[in-house]
Amino acid sequence: MTARRWGTARLVTLAVLAVLAVLLAGCGNALSISSDGSSQSITLYSGQHPQTTDKIVAAFEQKTGITVRVRSDDEDVLADQIVTEGRRSPADVIYTENSPALEFLQDRGLLAAVDPATLTATPARFNSPQSRWVGVSARVSVIIYNPSLISAGQLPRSVMQLADPKYQGKLALAAGETDFQPIVTAVLRAHGRAATVRWLNGIKANAAGHIYPDNETITSQVNRGAAAFGIINQYYWYRLRAETGAASMHSQIAYFAPHDPGYVIDVSGAAVLKSSPHQAAAQRFLAFLVSRQAQEIIGRDSLSYEYPVASGVTAAAPETPFRDLRPDPITVGQLGDGSAAIALLRQAGLL
Amino acid sequence: MSSPAQAVTAAPAAPRARRPARPAALTAVAALIAAVLALPLVFLLIEASSSGLHEDGSLIFRSLTATLLWNTIRLTVVVTALCAVIGTAAAWCVERTDLPGRRVWAVLVVVPLAIPDFVVSFGWASLSSWIQGFRGAVIVMTLAVYPLVYLPVAASLRGADPGQEEVARSLGTGRVRTFLRITLGQARGAILGGCLLVAMVLLAEYGAFEIVGYQTFTTEIFTEINEAFSLPAACALALVLVLLSMVVLAGEGLSRGRGRVSRSGALAQRVSPPQRLGRARWPVLAGFVLLTGLALGVPVAASVYWMTSGVRPSLTGVPLLAAAGYTALYGALAGALATLMALPVALLAVRHPGGLARRVLERSTYLVLAIPGVVIALALSYFTQRYLGGFAYQTGPLLILAYAIMFFPLALVGVKASLARAPVSLDEVARSLGQSRLAVALRVTLRLTGPGLAAAFCLVFLSVITELTATLILIPTGVQTLATQFWAYETNLSYAQAAPFALVMIAVAAIPSIVLGRFFNRSADPGMVT
Numbered sequence: 001m002t003a004r005r006w007g008t009a010r011l012v013t014l015a016v017l018a019v020l021a022v023l024l025a026g027c028g029n030a031l032s033i034s035s036d037g038s039s040q041s042i043t044l045y046s047g048q049h050p051q052t053t054d055k056i057v058a059a060f061e062q063k064t065g066i067t068v069r070v071r072s073d074d075e076d077v078l079a080d081q082i083v084t085e086g087r088r089s090p091a092d093v094i095y096t097e098n099s100p101a102l103e104f105l106q107d108r109g110l111l112a113a114v115d116p117a118t119l120t121a122t123p124a125r126f127n128s129p130q131s132r133w134v135g136v137s138a139r140v141s142v143i144i145y146n147p148s149l150i151s152a153g154q155l156p157r158s159v160m161q162l163a164d165p166k167y168q169g170k171l172a173l174a175a176g177e178t179d180f181q182p183i184v185t186a187v188l189r190a191h192g193r194a195a196t197v198r199w200l201n202g203i204k205a206n207a208a209g210h211i212y213p214d215n216e217t218i219t220s221q222v223n224r225g226a227a228a229f230g231i232i233n234q235y236y237w238y239r240l241r242a243e244t245g246a247a248s249m250h251s252q253i254a255y256f257a258p259h260d261p262g263y264v265i266d267v268s269g270a271a272v273l274k275s276s277p278h279q280a281a282a283q284r285f286l287a288f289l290v291s292r293q294a295q296e297i298i299g300r301d302s303l304s305y306e307y308p309v310a311s312g313v314t315a316a317a318p319e320t321p322f323r324d325l326r327p328d329p330i331t332v333g334q335l336g337d338g339s340a341a342i343a344l345l346r347q348a349g350l351l
Numbered sequence: 352m353s354s355p356a357q358a359v360t361a362a363p364a365a366p367r368a369r370r371p372a373r374p375a376a377l378t379a380v381a382a383l384i385a386a387v388l389a390l391p392l393v394f395l396l397i398e399a400s401s402s403g404l405h406e407d408g409s410l411i412f413r414s415l416t417a418t419l420l421w422n423t424i425r426l427t428v429v430v431t432a433l434c435a436v437i438g439t440a441a442a443w444c445v446e447r448t449d450l451p452g453r454r455v456w457a458v459l460v461v462v463p464l465a466i467p468d469f470v471v472s473f474g475w476a477s478l479s480s481w482i483q484g485f486r487g488a489v490i491v492m493t494l495a496v497y498p499l500v501y502l503p504v505a506a507s508l509r510g511a512d513p514g515q516e517e518v519a520r521s522l523g524t525g526r527v528r529t530f531l532r533i534t535l536g537q538a539r540g541a542i543l544g545g546c547l548l549v550a551m552v553l554l555a556e557y558g559a560f561e562i563v564g565y566q567t568f569t570t571e572i573f574t575e576i577n578e579a580f581s582l583p584a585a586c587a588l589a590l591v592l593v594l595l596s597m598v599v600l601a602g603e604g605l606s607r608g609r610g611r612v613s614r615s616g617a618l619a620q621r622v623s624p625p626q627r628l629g630r631a632r633w634p635v636l637a638g639f640v641l642l643t644g645l646a647l648g649v650p651v652a653a654s655v656y657w658m659t660s661g662v663r664p665s666l667t668g669v670p671l672l673a674a675a676g677y678t679a680l681y682g683a684l685a686g687a688l689a690t691l692m693a694l695p696v697a698l699l700a701v702r703h704p705g706g707l708a709r710r711v712l713e714r715s716t717y718l719v720l721a722i723p724g725v726v727i728a729l730a731l732s733y734f735t736q737r738y739l740g741g742f743a744y745q746t747g748p749l750l751i752l753a754y755a756i757m758f759f760p761l762a763l764v765g766v767k768a769s770l771a772r773a774p775v776s777l778d779e780v781a782r783s784l785g786q787s788r789l790a791v792a793l794r795v796t797l798r799l800t801g802p803g804l805a806a807a808f809c810l811v812f813l814s815v816i817t818e819l820t821a822t823l824i825l826i827p828t829g830v831q832t833l834a835t836q837f838w839a840y841e842t843n844l845s846y847a848q849a850a851p852f853a854l855v856m857i858a859v860a861a862i863p864s865i866v867l868g869r870f871f872n873r874s875a876d877p878g879m880v881t
Contacts, residue, residue, distance in 0.1 A: 043828060049842075049843050050839060050843060051843060069828040070828075070829075071823075071828050072823070073824065074577055076577045076578065076580055077576060077577065077725060077820075077823070077824070079580055080576055080580060080582045080729065081729065081732060081824055083582070084582070084729045084732050084733050084736070085732055085733075085736045086737065088736045088740070088741045088744075089736075090741075090744070090745060101580070104580045176561075176574050176577065176578060178578070181578065209483065209564075211564050212564070214842075216842065216844050219844070220844070239843070239844050240844055243844050243845060243846070337580065338578075338579075339579065342578055342579045345578075346413075349415055349418075351571075351574050351578060
């Protein structure tokens, strides 16, 4: 009786082991693209939008013959992934939309020093103060508003006015969005901790019912009239216009008063991982990102709508030229990894 | 073949107690599988302890935690109850009544499981701003996950013995009482199993809640990872989720209680004359139209709207067909692997119950469902990079293993429910009639457990189609699935380019349901069973 009953069990056992063996060994080649890169290939962990990266990567491959294998994900997950992967991380280069992820990796000692020649292409204020990442492009925070719900004259001049009760039910907020943290950091620097917490509580009340996951959602919701106005980075508005056509744009953008803490420049940058076995090729990619050719792709030949910051290239698309912007003077070093802002957002119950 | 089967049913479970209680090989294999499934838990502990008890404590014991706890619990209770009712009712109508168009409904009602959260919630959120917060989360999640109850219950009703209902009816029991006492009794294990899955999936849900603006523990975990770069804090919070899921598991175990699932007459399975709906036919039909209209129509309409509203494709991506191919390949292999892995654990649980250690072993494998996918993927990344020298990292096989781990409990519920219907005594009878071991396994056990195994495979396959966060971390570089390419377009406001990927996900999801539906309709043919 025992022997018989064991029939099924043993069969199942064998089947399980067989399938596991096949999966882990046999079809390894059939199911995956070979993961051992040759010296002429680098792996890019990209948190940047494909609007920005696609053409740059193609141009780099054509120019150098080095293949770039791109993996895309949220830059914060990529940063955590690199830390988890440790010394064996497959990443050679990380390219992010915002500086805090790079500052975080820099603080962990995971980034290699950037070639000095590469750093000189970008104004020093957009590079890592420790020279471990290089600034590639920039964006600016703006107000997006729907003129059928709020007139330009009723818009706040300062980000501090967002907490004014008169904006209750009108404000859209993406507190969990990476682009919002730098504004909180700038407010904190300008007005101190107590005022920042009061301010956060105020905007939380005003945005009740219009708290969205990201800037993309704020942009589309304000555009279709679900909320009157919100804070975004300028390029989302331009991209929505490129995607849906000018005829279906029911929103406009406006700027805060010069040097207001709501008027913040966010820097996108890139770095080489210390653990990368392809240092030379990786450094070449960084150098290419800030070269005139790549900067012109960003500024003129893509749907990125970011501002190029290196090699003296200017953007064609956003109407306001970069040199005419009057942002808060906060530096990327002062923005840091954003942990102080996160602590306050948590305290206010927004995170 | 039905006469020996019925003879066996006359002899109840009494001899089971006398069987040797230590199936060593089976226990060893099951323990090995449980150990693999425990890897994410080990990773949680390693990470959470790296930030220190004090920090974890101040993160967990703050004012927001109470809100998150309350939000998580009330949503779980309400949605689980709704799914139990909708899933069971739909399964009964499709399997047991003369509902018009049963085959079509059988396919349509399971497809919502494979629609990405983002499509469902955005479809709803763009309909009306009323769909927000708790209300929005209840509607969106109920419509997205009720198939987790439907599938196991339908499989269990399909395999159940209609004779019991006939006996009850012939003894003068009313229709409603028969349904409540016999039919629901037969499906009880499957209903509870489905509810368990719903509750645990809700604990780990993220995307949908983010869009309807509903904060739970899991949205907070993602905030920690996405904003604060704080994996240790995220892991500390995930441990709270694991504790919550232990409560859910204990609750399910208690409500299962000592009520015995009927094991009689599994081979007496035959096509029962469907219950006539009579005058209820039209209201029931209207109910199905409403259910699929809401669960399927809204997201499909939203996708079609996007597809037609964009002006020009601005991004390059992989071809639709290539992404669909990889999705189907990964889904099918993960479904098969998870089902196979579930077999030994289910065999141990069903055929050798008792023994605290073995019960804990089986129950522990459910916990993985409450851990967010991104954490599971990072756990695999941690262990392969640190202890296997990066072997298989970011390759197809490891991704498939990750899927099988993540969705193992879904397979386990399906396999367990069906094994309960294939009593070991039937194997013994078949052996005593001179059948070989292999023939017994293939002709008796496999046939009886077939519907459950298929349901297990389907549940995993459907879940893999929309999986995103773990896929992004572990997928081979350069490969895109439907979900990752959809995400790449959607996060860049290229809704027009994203929409076809959503529609193909829905189409791919329908394939296993259609194929298996046909398979069962054939094998349920009276000529083939008897």
